[in-house]
Amino acid sequence: MSHAEKLILDGNAVAAGIKEQLEARIARLAERGITPCLATILVGGDPSSATYVRMKGNACKRLGISSIRVELPASTTTEELIAAIRKLNDDKSVHGILLQHPVPHGIDERAAFEAIAIEKDVDGVTTLGFAQNAFGFADYPSCTPAAIMAILAHYKLPIRGRHAVVIGRSPILGKPVSAMLLNADATVTTCHSRTEDLASIVRLADIVVAAVGKPKFVQGDWIKPGAVVLDAGYNPGNVGDVDYEACMANASAITPVPAGVGPVTIATLLKHTVDAAEKFGG
Amino acid sequence: MSHAEKLILDGNAVAAGIKEQLEARIARLAERGITPCLATILVGGDPSSATYVRMKGNACKRLGISSIRVELPASTTTEELIAAIRKLNDDKSVHGILLQHPVPHGIDERAAFEAIAIEKDVDGVTTLGFAQNAFGFADYPSCTPAAIMAILAHYKLPIRGRHAVVIGRSPILGKPVSAMLLNADATVTTCHSRTEDLASIVRLADIVVAAVGKPKFVQGDWIKPGAVVLDAGYNPGNVGDVDYEACMANASAITPVPAGVGPVTIATLLKHTVDAAEKFGG
Incomplete structure (x- = not known):
C-alpha cells in the first residue's frame, strides 16, 4: 500500500477547526469587555520548555487571547512557585494557568500543580481535575x-x-x-x-x-x-x-x-482558556 | 488437577491478619481516650444494603470500634442526604463515613459522595480520594x-x-x-x-x-x-x-x-477508620 492510500491525521486541520469556533466566542467576550487570558509559568531555562511556552503565547496572540508569561529561575523553591501560582489564582484578569512541565529537580511538581485553582486548571493537572476527567465530567481534561x-x-x-x-x-x-x-x-x-x-x-x-x-x-x-x-x-x-x-x-x-x-494540544489549551473566560470572566 | 492443588485465597485469613494488627492500635488509641468511630449511612430499605451495613457495624463492635448508623427513608432528597453527611463531617467523634452504595434513584449519588470530607472518606468515594489513589498517594483507597x-x-x-x-x-x-x-x-x-x-x-x-x-x-x-x-x-x-x-x-x-x-473489604474499612482516628482522633 502506498502512502497515498493512508489517512494522515492532520493536526493543523483539526486545530484550525477548533480555533475557527473560538473566534466568534472571543468576539462575543470582547463585547462584554472581557479578553481571555492565559498565564504560563516557566521555571528554569530548559530550551524545549521555553519553546513550548513561546509557541503557546504566540498562538494566544494570533487569536486575540492575552497571555502573561511568568518566568522564574531554576533556583526557585516550591514555596516561591506556589506563591506565584496563588497570585495568579487571585488575579481576576487571568482565566487559565499553565505550569510548564517538567519543573527543575528539587521542586515538588505535584504540590505546585495542586496549588492551581480548579477553575483555572485549563490543563487538567490537579488531582481533582484528573478525577473529574476520569469520571467523565471534567471542565478541562x-x-x-x-x-x-x-x-x-x-x-x-x-x-x-x-x-x-x-x-x-x-x-x-x-x-x-x-x-x-x-x-x-x-x-x-x-x-x-x-x-x-x-x-x-x-x-x-x-x-x-x-x-x-x-x-x-x-x-x-x-x-x-x-x-x-x-x-x-x-x-x-x-x-x-x-x-x-x-x-x-x-x-x-x-x-x-x-x-x-502538537497543534491540537495548543488549540485545546486556547479553547479551555476561552471556556474559563466565558464562565468566570466577569 | 484436583482442587487440592489449587490455592484458595482465603479472605477470612487475610482479614484476620489485618484485624490482628488493628487490635494493638485500637488499644493505644484507648489510652489516649479515643475510640475509632465509623458512621454508616443507609438510604432506603434495600435488604442487601441493610445486610452489608449491619455486617460492617458488627465487625466494628467485635473489634472495639464504635459505629453510628444513620438510616434515612427512600424518600430522602439529595439535599437532605448531604445535610446528614455534613453533620457527620462536623462531628469530631466520627472518624470515617461510609455511604452505602447504591442510593435510591432520584438521589444524586455523586453529589452525596462529594459531600464527604476527604479526611473521613474511608471508602475513597470522593473524586479527590479517587485521584489521590490513581496517583498513588491516597490515604484511603x-x-x-x-x-x-x-x-x-x-x-x-x-x-x-x-x-x-x-x-x-x-x-x-x-x-x-x-x-x-x-x-x-x-x-x-x-x-x-x-x-x-x-x-x-x-x-x-x-x-x-x-x-x-x-x-x-x-x-x-x-x-x-x-x-x-x-x-x-x-x-x-x-x-x-x-x-x-x-x-x-x-x-x-x-x-x-x-x-x-468480602471479609477483606470489611477489614480494610476498619483499618481505614483506625487510620483516620490516629490522624484526627484528638
Whole structure:
C-alpha cells in the first residue's frame, strides 16, 4: 500500500477547526469587555520548555487571547512557585494557568500543580481535575489527551468497543488519555516500562497511543494492519515516539510529528482558556 | 488437577491478619481516650444494603470500634442526604463515613459522595480520594480495590509486569482497582459492557478481576491456565461474578464467594477508620 492510500491525521486541520469556533466566542467576550487570558509559568531555562511556552503565547496572540508569561529561575523553591501560582489564582484578569512541565529537580511538581485553582486548571493537572476527567465530567481534561480525542472525533474514527493500547502512564498523559478512551467505551490497556512483551500487546490494538517520551520507540511490526496510530511524543529533532514510516506501512491512519497531536494540544489549551473566560470572566 | 492443588485465597485469613494488627492500635488509641468511630449511612430499605451495613457495624463492635448508623427513608432528597453527611463531617467523634452504595434513584449519588470530607472518606468515594489513589498517594483507597491488593500481597502473588484484566469500570471498583494494579506495575486492561470479544481478552490475563455484578459471568474457558482469579462480585444467593468451579479448573489461585474479597473489604474499612482516628482522633 502506498502512502497515498493512508489517512494522515492532520493536526493543523483539526486545530484550525477548533480555533475557527473560538473566534466568534472571543468576539462575543470582547463585547462584554472581557479578553481571555492565559498565564504560563516557566521555571528554569530548559530550551524545549521555553519553546513550548513561546509557541503557546504566540498562538494566544494570533487569536486575540492575552497571555502573561511568568518566568522564574531554576533556583526557585516550591514555596516561591506556589506563591506565584496563588497570585495568579487571585488575579481576576487571568482565566487559565499553565505550569510548564517538567519543573527543575528539587521542586515538588505535584504540590505546585495542586496549588492551581480548579477553575483555572485549563490543563487538567490537579488531582481533582484528573478525577473529574476520569469520571467523565471534567471542565478541562488535560490538553494532550483531549487533543487525541479531538483528532479521533474530527476524523470520525470509531472508539466504542475498540481495543486501545496506551503506552505510558504519566499523570498528565498516559493516565488521563486511558481514562478518556475508557469513557468513550474503548477497551483500554495501559502499558509502561514494566510491561512484559510490549510488542505483542500493542499488536492487539485497534488504536495505539504512544506517550512514552522515547524517539521512534514504537516499531512498525508492532502495529496490527488497519490500526489507528496516535503519536503524542515530541522528541529533539522533531521526532515522535513512533517510527512513522515503518508504522505507516501497517496503520490505516496515523498522526505525523510535527503537525499531528502538537497543534491540537495548543488549540485545546486556547479553547479551555476561552471556556474559563466565558464562565468566570466577569 | 484436583482442587487440592489449587490455592484458595482465603479472605477470612487475610482479614484476620489485618484485624490482628488493628487490635494493638485500637488499644493505644484507648489510652489516649479515643475510640475509632465509623458512621454508616443507609438510604432506603434495600435488604442487601441493610445486610452489608449491619455486617460492617458488627465487625466494628467485635473489634472495639464504635459505629453510628444513620438510616434515612427512600424518600430522602439529595439535599437532605448531604445535610446528614455534613453533620457527620462536623462531628469530631466520627472518624470515617461510609455511604452505602447504591442510593435510591432520584438521589444524586455523586453529589452525596462529594459531600464527604476527604479526611473521613474511608471508602475513597470522593473524586479527590479517587485521584489521590490513581496517583498513588491516597490515604484511603476504595475498600474493595484495596482488599484485592491486600489478598495479592498476603499470598505474595506477583503483580509487576503481569497482565491484569479488570472486568468492570465503576468509579468505586473497576476504575480504582485498575489504577492500583497499574501503580503496582501491572499492565492493565479495563473491560466493560461495550468490550468486543471479552473472552479472548480475559484469556490474555495473568490476573483476572471480576467486578461486573453479574452472577457466574466469567466462564471457565476464559481463564488462561495458571491465572489468578479475584472475584469482587456478590450476587443474591452468595454467588460471585465468577463461575467458581469452572474457573478453578484453569486458575492457579482463586477467591471463593463468600469468604473471599468480602471479609477483606470489611477489614480494610476498619483499618481505614483506625487510620483516620490516629490522624484526627484528638
